[in-house]
Amino acid sequence: xxxxxxxNAFLMNTGHHEASWRLPESDPYAHxxxxxxxxxxxxxxxxxxxxxxxxxxxxxxxxxxxxPAGALEPLTLLTALATATEHIGLIATASTSYNSPYNLARKxxxxxxxxxxxxxxxxxxxxxAEAARNFxxxxxxxxxxxxxxxxxxxxxxLKLWDSWEDDAILGDKETGVxxxxxxxxxxxxxxxxxxxxxxLNVPRSPQGYPLLVQAGSSEDGKNFAARYAEAVFTAQQTLxxxxxxxxxxxxxxxxxGRDPEHIKVLPGIVPVVGxxxxxxxxxxxxxxxxxxxxxxxxxxxxxxxxxxxxxxxxAELPSELPPxxxxxxxxxxxxxxxxxxxxxxxxxxxLIGRLGGGRGHLxxxxxxEQVADAIGTWFAQGAADGFNIMPAVLPSGLExxxxxxxxxxxxxxxxxxxxxxxxxLRERYGLPRPANQYAPRENALV
Amino acid sequence: xxxxxxxNAFLMNTGHHEASWRLPESDPYAHxxxxxxxxxxxxxxxxxxxxxxxxxxxxxxxxxxxxPAGALEPLTLLTALATATEHIGLIATASTSYNSPYNLARKxxxxxxxxxxxxxxxxxxxxxAEAARNFxxxxxxxxxxxxxxxxxxxxxxLKLWDSWEDDAILGDKETGVxxxxxxxxxxxxxxxxxxxxxxLNVPRSPQGYPLLVQAGSSEDGKNFAARYAEAVFTAQQTLxxxxxxxxxxxxxxxxxGRDPEHIKVLPGIVPVVGxxxxxxxxxxxxxxxxxxxxxxxxxxxxxxxxxxxxxxxxAELPSELPPxxxxxxxxxxxxxxxxxxxxxxxxxxxLIGRLGGGRGHLxxxxxxEQVADAIGTWFAQGAADGFNIMPAVLPSGLExxxxxxxxxxxxxxxxxxxxxxxxxLRERYGLPRPANQYAPRENALV
Numbered sequence: 001x002x003x004x005x006x007x008n009a010f011l012m013n014t015g016h017h018e019a020s021w022r023l024p025e026s027d028p029y030a031h032x033x034x035x036x037x038x039x040x041x042x043x044x045x046x047x048x049x050x051x052x053x054x055x056x057x058x059x060x061x062x063x064x065x066x067x068p069a070g071a072l073e074p075l076t077l078l079t080a081l082a083t084a085t086e087h088i089g090l091i092a093t094a095s096t097s098y099n100s101p102y103n104l105a106r107k108x109x110x111x112x113x114x115x116x117x118x119x120x121x122x123x124x125x126x127x128x129a130e131a132a133r134n135f136x137x138x139x140x141x142x143x144x145x146x147x148x149x150x151x152x153x154x155x156x157x158l159k160l161w162d163s164w165e166d167d168a169i170l171g172d173k174e175t176g177v178x179x180x181x182x183x184x185x186x187x188x189x190x191x192x193x194x195x196x197x198x199x200l201n202v203p204r205s206p207q208g209y210p211l212l213v214q215a216g217s218s219e220d221g222k223n224f225a226a227r228y229a230e231a232v233f234t235a236q237q238t239l240x241x242x243x244x245x246x247x248x249x250x251x252x253x254x255x256x257g258r259d260p261e262h263i264k265v266l267p268g269i270v271p272v273v274g275x276x277x278x279x280x281x282x283x284x285x286x287x288x289x290x291x292x293x294x295x296x297x298x299x300x301x302x303x304x305x306x307x308x309x310x311x312x313x314x315a316e317l318p319s320e321l322p323p324x325x326x327x328x329x330x331x332x333x334x335x336x337x338x339x340x341x342x343x344x345x346x347x348x349x350x351l352i353g354r355l356g357g358g359r360g361h362l363x364x365x366x367x368x369e370q371v372a373d374a375i376g377t378w379f380a381q382g383a384a385d386g387f388n389i390m391p392a393v394l395p396s397g398l399e400x401x402x403x404x405x406x407x408x409x410x411x412x413x414x415x416x417x418x419x420x421x422x423x424x425l426r427e428r429y430g431l432p433r434p435a436n437q438y439a440p441r442e443n444a445l446v
Numbered sequence: 447x448x449x450x451x452x453x454n455a456f457l458m459n460t461g462h463h464e465a466s467w468r469l470p471e472s473d474p475y476a477h478x479x480x481x482x483x484x485x486x487x488x489x490x491x492x493x494x495x496x497x498x499x500x501x502x503x504x505x506x507x508x509x510x511x512x513x514p515a516g517a518l519e520p521l522t523l524l525t526a527l528a529t530a531t532e533h534i535g536l537i538a539t540a541s542t543s544y545n546s547p548y549n550l551a552r553k554x555x556x557x558x559x560x561x562x563x564x565x566x567x568x569x570x571x572x573x574x575a576e577a578a579r580n581f582x583x584x585x586x587x588x589x590x591x592x593x594x595x596x597x598x599x600x601x602x603x604l605k606l607w608d609s610w611e612d613d614a615i616l617g618d619k620e621t622g623v624x625x626x627x628x629x630x631x632x633x634x635x636x637x638x639x640x641x642x643x644x645x646l647n648v649p650r651s652p653q654g655y656p657l658l659v660q661a662g663s664s665e666d667g668k669n670f671a672a673r674y675a676e677a678v679f680t681a682q683q684t685l686x687x688x689x690x691x692x693x694x695x696x697x698x699x700x701x702x703g704r705d706p707e708h709i710k711v712l713p714g715i716v717p718v719v720g721x722x723x724x725x726x727x728x729x730x731x732x733x734x735x736x737x738x739x740x741x742x743x744x745x746x747x748x749x750x751x752x753x754x755x756x757x758x759x760x761a762e763l764p765s766e767l768p769p770x771x772x773x774x775x776x777x778x779x780x781x782x783x784x785x786x787x788x789x790x791x792x793x794x795x796x797l798i799g800r801l802g803g804g805r806g807h808l809x810x811x812x813x814x815e816q817v818a819d820a821i822g823t824w825f826a827q828g829a830a831d832g833f834n835i836m837p838a839v840l841p842s843g844l845e846x847x848x849x850x851x852x853x854x855x856x857x858x859x860x861x862x863x864x865x866x867x868x869x870x871l872r873e874r875y876g877l878p879r880p881a882n883q884y885a886p887r888e889n890a891l892v
Binding site: 130173 | 736
């Protein structure tokens with residue numbers, strides 16, 4: 001069977017470019033309008049994407065002056081989108097630091113049932129003191145502790161999702177026996193972070209449990225992915241870096257005793273398409289021209305943990321910067337940004353322009369053929385199993401990708417031309433349905 | 447303006463009668479089928495009900511042998527139903543003991559936005575050790591402590607829902623200013639149970655916040671309702687009891703400094719309809735004949751906190767029972783059941799039969815006219831502002847009610863004949879949109 005590319009649509013209000021909301025076409029209220037997201041989901045489905053995805057953090061970031069702030073809660077929004085679509089996978093971000101396993105496991109099982117097996121969970125540990133302070137803490141838990149909790153969270157969630165065997169429901173009206181108590185398995189978990197006694201109050205869902213997705217790039221993050229993740233989102237700026245990340249993650253997955261084919265690596269790409277290369281660059285420039293630089297400088301200072309007023313717009317970054325180890329939170333993002341600035345000797349203004357498009361993800365401006373070529377190269381050369389498509393402007397950027405790039409990928413045999421018969425999200429990514437840890441071996445593959 | 451009756455449809459898998467799943471018409475998997483709930487929601491909407499409602503508890507109760515167990519998580523299911531309906535209110539049960547205010551406030555705000563202002567929250571403190579043990583506790587918190595936490599939870603949630611003024615979004619593309627930071631109000635709450643620093647990451651929703659619903663009947667429960675609730679579900683067996691409850695709750699609400707018109711009292715009723723009274727009674731008997739008595743006895747012993755094997759099927763309850771004060775959990779339910787058994791000198795078998803239908807709520811078997819008469823009497827005589835309709839069998843019981851009882855209520859001028867122009871759930875219940883506690887007075891009624 002031909003190896004096929006996997007595509008995920010990363011949806012974010014008016015687009016991934018921070019200035020996208022200022023374009024004439026954009027609706028500044030889009031982030032709280034269901035209709036906007038329904039249109040995006042149906043467009044991605046028209047492009048036979050595997051899945052769509054919503055990022056999230058349980059806090060309001062910085063100033064609302066800068067750009068559309070806040071978002072509908074992802075599991076809630078994706079449930080609404082489940083009823084507006086038929087095939088596409090629905091991946092919600094949710095935090096292991098600020099949820100309890102019982103509630104979260106149940107919500108994902110419910111979404112998986114309602115969507116007919118299309119739920120996915122982007123597992124995050126949630127960096128930052130702002131989030132911590134919304135949940136009774138004074139400061140964020142240390143990086144290692146967040147990952148320790150995440151590991152235990154997953155173990156508990158997996159027990160909960162397996163707490164009903166697939167055939168626990170009998171529905172025997174004649175004898176009045178609805179379910180088989182011997183096929184219910186309370187976790188009786190007592191651990192460091194969680195004690196969870198009872199079985200989930202939702203039967204096992206079509207996929208067994210949601211597709212497990214992850215995006216951390218730290219050592220802890222990669223080891224966590226190797227152990228649990230079935231798909232990984234990553235920010236990579238160069239083919240060589242992407243190849244190294246890909247090889248590293250596959251080998252860690254094998255070392256964790258799993259089939260490396262069972263983890264799909266999807267780098268992010270911000271495609272800016274034009275009918276000519278010049279038009280693509282002009283489209284990119286229009287976006288850059290809408291950036292409010294005082295916001296960009298403030299954000300960059302915050303990200304690099306520098307005092308306010310340190311950065312000058314038309315100078316390069318200071319030569320002295322804090323080491324990565326001093327950064328709490330998005331460490332790999334920090335390093336990627338500093339390396340990008342140093343490698344290309346970017347001024348702060350140019351760096352803000354580059355980040356405005358992709359926040360560290362690869363921005364690629366070109367013709368539809370050039371975008372398809374870039375995707376095809378990374379896919380063929382051991383850098384990606386697919387891509388996390390992050391349009392700079394929404395909905396137009398996704399529509400352009402689906403109308404102009406997708407047909408080329410299909411002609412080249414890289415992408416499905418239509419969805420197969422009723423498949424779960426996990427089947428679409430070429431992954432097996434997980435066995436139930438409590439079921440007898442002969443039932444395990446049911 | 448004529449005083450109008452409010453109707454809520456209390457949806458519960460195959461119906462409120464515990465044996466309903468055994469009827470030939472019932473689908474034993476209904477509780478995990480979205481299509482089942484969509485059909486119910488649309489039926490209730492055809493009957494111009496104000497709202498529909500899902501009960502919930504974060505635990506799997508007892509044995510799955512007895513009856514359909516588990517349920518889709520209510521907020522998730524109601525979000526899916528929001529897209530399948532246009533007018534009807536959507537009331538989800540959620541626990542103040544086993545959620546965090548930030549997450550829950552955000553989910554309800556998201557549902558309120560997605561549904562166009564149709565969200566309601568049935569606030570519960572969640573009795574029982576089973577739930578507690580799913581959330582890291584060894585035993586349930588004491589009754590008074592659960593209510594103390596609930597009060598603080600509400601105060602925090604109200605701050606979060608008000609943390610964006612209604613006009614905080616400017617969307618000024620020209621100047622690049624999206625929002626007005628002076629109209630964002632972080633709660634900065636530090637209390638006994640919660641510390642929540644930041645503003646919600648969702649703008650203020652159409653209703654400001656969900657309709658606040660409550661159903662506790664203990665002293666703590668009634669005082670909580672008087673302070674916060676806008677609608678109250680209650681189980682009452684006689685007109686006199688219902689009148690006393692109604693008068694008590696209205697006067698507590700006035701004493702709490704609120705308009706007693708702003709709390710709507712909805713007793714539960716299990717209507718069993720037949721074309722003649724004899725047919726209605728026969729329909730009731732069919733259900734009773736499907737009860738598995740060994741399950742009923744076990745449940746009753748558990749509820750009354752009696753050792754296994756205490757109760758005899760064809761004898762009355764023992765004369766010595768624990769006092770209400772010894773019951774942790776559903777105290778008012780306990781008293782109501784004991785009083786019912788004593789008042790009507792019911793054998794355990796008959797008591798189980800009566801409870802199988804309504805779990806303490808009024809079961810009323812009769813012709814459509816008789817059901818409408820009962821509803822009209824309670825409504826006219828100071829016992830109810832409306833009813834929580836709890837069909838014994840679903841979907842058929844709701845369909846019968848809508849096709850046969852609703853037209854009578856409409857003819858009598860008690861119920862709307864169609865939905866008005868686009869209204870929020872709160873408007874439908876005749877309640878004002880809440881002012882934002884942080885907004886200047888002149889904007890408070892916007």
